[in-house]
Amino acid sequence: MPKKITLTLDQQAQLFQQLAHLEQAGLPAAEAFALVGKNTPLLRKALNTLPTRLRSGQKISEAGFRAGLFDDNQRLVLAAAEQGGCLAAVYAKLAAYYAATARRRKQMLSRLYLPAAVLVISLFVQPLPDLVAARISAADYLAQSAGTLAMLAVGIGALLKLPTVLVALGVSGAWHSLQLRLPPVAAWLTARQLNRCYFLLALLLEAGLPYSQALPQAVAAIPNTRLRAQFRPALALLPTGASVSETLAAVSLVKPATWQIINTGEYSGQLAETLQHFTELDAQTLALQDEALAEWLPRLVYTAIGLWMAYGILARGLPLPPVLA
Numbered sequence: 001m002p003k004k005i006t007l008t009l010d011q012q013a014q015l016f017q018q019l020a021h022l023e024q025a026g027l028p029a030a031e032a033f034a035l036v037g038k039n040t041p042l043l044r045k046a047l048n049t050l051p052t053r054l055r056s057g058q059k060i061s062e063a064g065f066r067a068g069l070f071d072d073n074q075r076l077v078l079a080a081a082e083q084g085g086c087l088a089a090v091y092a093k094l095a096a097y098y099a100a101t102a103r104r105r106k107q108m109l110s111r112l113y114l115p116a117a118v119l120v121i122s123l124f125v126q127p128l129p130d131l132v133a134a135r136i137s138a139a140d141y142l143a144q145s146a147g148t149l150a151m152l153a154v155g156i157g158a159l160l161k162l163p164t165v166l167v168a169l170g171v172s173g174a175w176h177s178l179q180l181r182l183p184p185v186a187a188w189l190t191a192r193q194l195n196r197c198y199f200l201l202a203l204l205l206e207a208g209l210p211y212s213q214a215l216p217q218a219v220a221a222i223p224n225t226r227l228r229a230q231f232r233p234a235l236a237l238l239p240t241g242a243s244v245s246e247t248l249a250a251v252s253l254v255k256p257a258t259w260q261i262i263n264t265g266e267y268s269g270q271l272a273e274t275l276q277h278f279t280e281l282d283a284q285t286l287a288l289q290d291e292a293l294a295e296w297l298p299r300l301v302y303t304a305i306g307l308w309m310a311y312g313i314l315a316r317g318l319p320l321p322p323v324l325a
Contacts, residue, residue: 005043005068009102013095015040015069020091030054033064043069060087073221077203084208093276097199100283104290111294115301122305123149126312176224188289193222194253195282202275211271212238215247227253244271 007015015036022032030051037047053063061078064070070078074094081090127144130136136144166175180186197218204214216235222228233250245263248254254262258278265274 007042009098009105011040011042013099013102015043016091016095016098020088020095023088023091029060073200073217076217077200077207080204080207080209080214084206086207090203090207093203097283100287104287107287108290108294108297111298112301115298115305119301119305120149122309126309173225176226179224180226189224190227190253191282191286191289193224193227195279195286197222198258198275198282199279202272202279205272205275211244 018036018039019032022035023029027035033047033050033054037044037050040047047067047069050063050067050069053066054060058066059079059082061070061075061082064078065072065075077090077094078087081087124145127136127141131138131141163172163175166172179189200221201214201218204217205211209217215231215238219228219231219235222231230253231251234247237247237250244266245259248259248262261274261278262271265271265278268274
């Protein structure tokens, strides 16, 4: 598999927005990608080969995938869009999706900058009285402050890299199971991965792909393998000719309200549009949840820091027990 170029959510949104504008302007694909490459230094090397690939007869989805520009899910969606003749619309919807996801993520991170700064300051302030009173040496002070900060940084970095390491070791199933055993994490994760699944399903259906082909591809985009496995009953019903609502009724993850919306969209003949509208409304709900989390998480951090510093201050003022003395 070609090596995927690592792009941030903002960069992906900008990429697809540019492609949507150029497609709407009627610019040939080879010229459009060459123009994007000139405007985006990060993509210049990958996009240098794209015009040649496109002129040789490769589809946009395949050429972009081979160049490392698109991931497997994007390739599938864009291949269906090429066949259905709606590339500009799909580009625009991908751009809007990545832009909205980036906004939610940046909003959460922006609320954590100040608590992180307070934590760093507290690490250096908390042992300072002992240093001033000559109860600890400068080396001990650095070990308690900078050393603790380094350990925290290494621990957070290792935690962020853990999923990638487990996938490389072939034991990602254990990590996915652990995610679903923690109720708050499970609810947060499930809602966002299902939203992504419904979004891809809507795009594939809008591009003209039959539901029997679109559902397996949308389900395959769910990162958590345990969540993905819960769609097996629905996938097993596809060869029987069951309707959309009948197949999804076999999935316990699909909420009754969601099923009702999908059922209504199917029988009105507007399943793709209904799903797209639902995912947009659901994304707004997720944004409100993220906003609430971003509001409360700093408070928890401040409380933990305050308790930790209060404990340190009180501990210094208390005499040692006779046994320890």
